[in-house]
Amino acid sequence: xxxxxxxxxxxxxxxxxxxxxxxxxxxxxxxxxxxxxxxxxxxxxxxxxxxxxxxxxxxxxxxxxxxxxxxxxxxxxxxxxxxxxxxxxxxxxxxxxxxxxxxxxxxxxxxxxxxxxxxxxxxxxxxxxxxxxxxxxxxxxxxxxxxxxxxxxxxxxxxxxxxxxxxxxxxxxxxxxxxxxxxxxxxxxxxxxxxxxxxxxxxxxxxxxxxxxxxxxxxxxxxxxxxxxxxxxxxxxxxxxxxxxxxxxxxxxxxxxxxxxxxxxxxxxxxxxxxxxxxxxxxxxxxxxxxxxxxxxxxxxxxxxxxxxxxxxxxxxxxxxxxxxxxxxxxxxxxxxxxxxxxxxxxxxxxxxxxxxxxxxxxx
Amino acid sequence: xxxxxxxxxxxxxxxxxxxxxxxxxxxxxxxxxxxxxxxxxxxxxxxxxxxxxxxxxxxxxxxxxxxxxxxxxxxxxxxxxxxxxxxxxxxxxxxxxxxxxxxxxxxxxxxxxxxxxxxxxxxxxxxxxxxxxxxxxxxxxxxxxxxxxxxxxxxxxxxxxxxxxxxxxxxxxxxxxxxxxxxxxxxxxxxxxxxxxxxxxxxxxxxxxxxxxxxxxxxxxxxxxxxxxxxxxxxxxxxxxxxxxxxxxxxxxxxxxxxxxxxxxxxxxxxxxxxxxxxxxxxxxxxxxxxxxxxxxxxxxxxxxxxxxxxxxxxxxxxxxxxxxxxxxxxxxxxxxxxxxxxxxxxxxxxxxxxxxxxxxxxxxxxxxxxxxxxxxxxxxxxxxxxxxxxxxxxxxxxxxxxxxxxxxxxxxxxxxxxxxxxxxxxxxxxxxxxxxxxxxxxxxxxxxxxxxxxxxxxxxxxxxxxxxxxxxxxxxxxxxxxxxxxxxxxxxxxxxxxxxxxxxxxxxxxxxxxxxxxxxxxxxxxxxxxxxxxxxxxxxxxxxxxxxxxxxxxxxxxxxxxxxxxxx
Numbered sequence: 031x032x033x034x035x036x037x038x039x040x041x042x043x044x045x046x047x048x049x050x051x052x053x054x055x056x057x058x059x060x061x062x063x064x065x066x067x068x069x070x071x072x073x074x075x076x077x078x079x080x081x082x083x084x085x086x087x088x089x090x091x092x093x094x095x096x097x098x099x100x101x102x103x104x105x106x107x108x109x110x111x112x113x114x115x116x117x118x119x120x121x122x123x124x125x126x127x128x129x130x131x132x133x134x135x136x137x138x139x140x141x142x143x144x145x146x147x148x149x150x151x152x153x154x155x156x157x158x159x160x161x162x163x164x165x166x167x168x169x170x171x172x173x174x175x176x177x178x179x180x181x182x183x184x185x186x187x188x189x190x191x192x193x194x195x196x197x198x199x200x201x202x203x204x205x206x207x208x209x210x211x212x213x214x215x216x217x218x219x220x221x222x223x224x225x226x227x228x229x230x231x232x233x234x235x236x237x238x239x240x241x242x243x244x245x246x247x248x249x250x251x252x253x254x255x256x257x258x259x260x261x262x263x264x265x266x267x268x269x270x271x272x273x274x275x276x277x278x279x280x281x282x283x284x285x286x287x288x289x290x291x292x293x294x295x296x297x298x299x300x301x302x303x304x305x306x307x308x309x310x311x312x313x314x315x316x317x318x319x320x321x322x323x324x325x326x327x328x329x330x331x332x333x334x335x336x337x338x339x340x341x342x343x344x345x346x347x348x349x350x351x352x353x354x355x356x357x358x359x360x361x362x363x364x365x366x367x368x369x370x371x372x373x374x375x376x377x378x379x380x381x382x383x384x385x386x387x388x389x390x391x392x393x394x
Numbered sequence: 395x396x397x398x399x400x401x402x403x404x405x406x407x408x409x410x411x412x413x414x415x416x417x418x419x420x421x422x423x424x425x426x427x428x429x430x431x432x433x434x435x436x437x438x439x440x441x442x443x444x445x446x447x448x449x450x451x452x453x454x455x456x457x458x459x460x461x462x463x464x465x466x467x468x469x470x471x472x473x474x475x476x477x478x479x480x481x482x483x484x485x486x487x488x489x490x491x492x493x494x495x496x497x498x499x500x501x502x503x504x505x506x507x508x509x510x511x512x513x514x515x516x517x518x519x520x521x522x523x524x525x526x527x528x529x530x531x532x533x534x535x536x537x538x539x540x541x542x543x544x545x546x547x548x549x550x551x552x553x554x555x556x557x558x559x560x561x562x563x564x565x566x567x568x569x570x571x572x573x574x575x576x577x578x579x580x581x582x583x584x585x586x587x588x589x590x591x592x593x594x595x596x597x598x599x600x601x602x603x604x605x606x607x608x609x610x611x612x613x614x615x616x617x618x619x620x621x622x623x624x625x626x627x628x629x630x631x632x633x634x635x636x637x638x639x640x641x642x643x644x645x646x647x648x649x650x651x652x653x654x655x656x657x658x659x660x661x662x663x664x665x666x667x668x669x670x671x672x673x674x675x676x677x678x679x680x681x682x683x684x685x686x687x688x689x690x691x692x693x694x695x696x697x698x699x700x701x702x703x704x705x706x707x708x709x710x711x712x713x714x715x716x717x718x719x720x721x722x723x724x725x726x727x728x729x730x731x732x733x734x735x736x737x738x739x740x741x742x743x744x745x746x747x748x749x750x751x752x753x754x755x756x757x758x759x760x761x762x763x764x765x766x767x768x769x770x771x772x773x774x775x776x777x778x779x780x781x782x783x784x785x786x787x788x789x790x791x792x793x794x795x796x797x798x799x800x801x802x803x804x805x806x807x808x809x810x811x812x813x814x815x816x817x818x819x820x821x822x823x824x825x826x827x828x829x830x831x832x833x834x835x836x837x838x839x840x841x842x843x844x845x846x847x848x849x850x851x852x853x854x855x856x857x858x859x860x861x862x863x864x865x866x867x868x869x870x871x872x873x874x875x876x877x878x879x880x881x882x883x884x885x886x887x888x889x890x891x892x893x894x895x896x897x898x899x900x901x902x903x904x905x906x907x908x909x910x911x912x913x914x915x916x917x918x919x920x921x922x923x924x925x926x927x928x929x930x931x932x933x934x935x936x937x938x939x940x941x942x943x944x945x946x947x948x949x950x951x952x953x954x955x956x957x958x959x960x961x962x963x
Contacts, residue, residue, distance in 0.1 A: 071920070072917075074925060100904040100916060100920070102625050103626065107628055107630075108816040108905070109816075109820075111817070112820035114820035114825060116908060116909065129626070206622050206626070246525065246527075246610075248610075251606075254607070256925070257498075257735065257926065260735075260736065261501065261502070262505075262506065262507050263505045273925055280732070280734060376426075378627075380626075380627065381629070384627060389439070389440045391611045391614060392444060392614075
């Protein structure tokens with residue numbers, strides 16, 4: 031009965047829509063076998079992808095790339111649940127990857143269909159069951175050069191926490207953002223990088239309380255940190271290295287340190303029920319090769335997971351990248367999987383941490 | 395009469411109640427029992443605290459909008475037609491920019507090295523820069539800036555129908571200017587304060603971009619928490635349950651407000667006498683001192699057209715300046731030569747304008763945005779006006795419930811509606827189509843139209859319309875010929891708000907625009923994960939310039955028509 035009503039309601043909506051459709055010029059184009067729809071973050075980032083990966087991929091395979099933007103977990107879940115999967119492939123950061131794979135929203139990557147030689151060149155960490163981490167990105171200690179300099183700036187998280195030695199305003203991620211302040215807080219409190227996980231959240235909050243008076247903003251978007259440093263609103267922060275380095279190159283008064291940077295992967299993932307699964311795999315394979323990735327990281331300074339990419343780069347270009355050995359050894363790999371772990375209560379560490387964050391924020 | 399409600403009700407049932415209802419049902423189907431999420435919310439002290447803070451913040455914003463907006467509306471009322479239009483244009487200018495750009499402009503203005511701090515330090519008022527950005531103050535400033543037009547225009551719509559001869563009569567009978575204002579004019583304008591206030595209050599509760607960008611930990615709002623549940627934890631049941639809590643508490647608050655103050659904000663004529671009483675009480679307190687002083691000298695004045703108190707004039711000038719301040723930031727920003735947002739720019743160029751015109755991924759969304767916003771505006775008016783009439787004039791049971799239902803989408807987090815709609819639109823293949831976007835935007839535009847038009851209708855004298863009908867005019871014709879001209883200003887502002895609801899929307903667009911119906915706000919929002927593209931400053935400046943040019947042409951045409959003895963439009 032309800033179904034019938036639902037159906038009738040749907041018909042009415044459809045009728046309404048039909049009336050509106052009279053005004054509509056560009057109807058949705060049906061996809062054929064020769065396309066792959068790829069969603070990314072838009073802006074300059076997507077411009078880079080287009081130039082280095084999408085166009086060369088189209089030329090090499092004849093498969094047309096349809097671009098999309100506006101990635102959000104909620105949208106992916108809605109697409110999968112309605113079986114109206116608009117995208118064949120999208121980019122996601124590890125925290126998103128784990129939430130999505132846990133809720134069964136992703137297609138398994140059929141590694142049997144991917145070229146063994148190319149995949150063999152990849153960092154094994156990058157080859158996850160539901161996604162391929164084709165790039166790495168880092169969050170690093172960043173500072174305004176109006177206040178600090180190459181010689182005089184905090185080099186470790188303990189020094190970032192040292193308000194006497196390095197006075198100034200801090201800008202850190204909020205506890206309910208995709209980049210967490212918990213790992214820096216524990217490192218600052220003296221936890222050894224290889225003993226970080228499982229995170230002691232209570233200890234992390236005690237550490238956060240120490241730096242809180244100097245934190246002017248707990249951000250929930252990554253563009254906020256670089257902008258605050260450029261505007262001299264904050265002096266020291268946790269910034270995305272790609273953007274910080276880009277701004278530095280463009281003449282902004284900011285700089286960063288690779289030491290104790292936090293590095294993690296950026297995945298290609300396929301939403302469950304994607305219409306062009308095989309084309310998506312073909313694209314992943316293409317985008318995992320050293321040469322196109324080298325072209326990409328010349329434009330966007332991310333770390334290639336395929337080590338052969340370095341063969342196509344000059345010494346100067348290599349030195350900018352997070353996975354360049356000299357930079358990599360100073361950094362610490364994040365373990366997003368811990369965040370997705372679920373205990374007996376059915377809640378993940380991420381969910382528990384969000385509740386703790388809300389309590390911490392409101393008790394002040 | 396209820397028949398007039400039918401189109402609006404049908405629309406909202408289909409594109410609001412059914413999709414959102416579906417999600418709410420999902421909030422009851424948790425593995426641990428139907429009320430497990432509600433129990434969780436009930437016992438989480440932090441959530442209640444955030445809810446309380448959200449209402450306090452919305453209350454502060456509403457109060458400030460009232461304090462600044464009332465004098466502005468009053469000055470516009472008594473000013474000449476031409477000044478009225480000029481003030482209106484100035485107040486509406488920033489509306490052409492994305493909320494994101496406006497938030498950035500406030501960051502530049504309020505930052506430690508920002509213009510406000512520079513001025514304060516330069517004048518010797520403070521020793522060092524103050525921390526203004528990322529505080530409560532910054533959020534309130536940002537929100538008031540966005541919300542002020544939503545207060546001023548409904549209020550002006552009501553004020554315009556106050557018979558100013560009543561004020562003159564009071565003065566001729568010996569009342570001073572100030573007591574005439576507070577005893578006669580002010581109570582008559584209260585319904586406008588009520589409808590503008592409720593509009594601002596409701597919108598401020600649901601707004602999360604500005605608090606997220608400009609505020610600190612104390613400005614975390616309930617909608618921000620709902621957003622995190624939906625988007626990061628993908629816990630939709632919890633998000634739906636939280637939305638129910640927000641919706642219910644807001645409706646209760648609005649109900650108590652309308653009962654207490656008796657503004658009849660929810661229902662047409664509910665408890666008007668009480669409203670007049672409390673209004674008069676406030677007025678009496680306020681006016682006590684001034685009327686005492688003025689008792690000796692009685693001044694008789696003509697109808698106060700063309701004059702306003704210096705205080706009102708001063709507040710209006712300051713408010714208009716406040717409204718224009720961010721524009722003064724992003725005009726220079728749009729000509730910046732630097733590859734990133736930097737103020738003041740170290741060099742100047744036209745590169746961002748060139749970038750805008752060179753790229754189809756900027757131009758195409760501009761066209762889509764205008765198309766969708768115009769369609770939304772037209773349809774929202776067609777459907778919303780009859781609904782407002784039905785509620786204002788209806789003598790049937792459940793008018794209050796209808797009003798609650800018609801305004802509910804304004805309080806529901808847009809993200810919840812968007813998720814719900816996605817399920818329905820996916821089945822109907824409406825994702826990525828213009829009709830789909832228009833339907834979605836109608837949901838957010840309709841409450842604005844209803845609230846504004848209703849506020850206007852409440853004060854309109856029905857007698858001419860009844861007279862016309864008794865003389866044999868068809869009810870529709872009677873309405874069009876008598877009442878409609880009277881509420882024209884409110885209709886215009888309702889239409890404008892409807893246009894804006896669509897033109898400024900990011901959330902619905904991110905969800906429903908697919909790969910081929912991208913809108914301008916969605917395009918502006920893109921890439922924000924990594925950087926803010928200065929092209930947004932160029933687009934905003936272009937839209938502002940365009941609106942100024944169009945309105946100036948209109949102004950010139952009007953003046954020519956007036957000179958020839960025609961009627962201004």
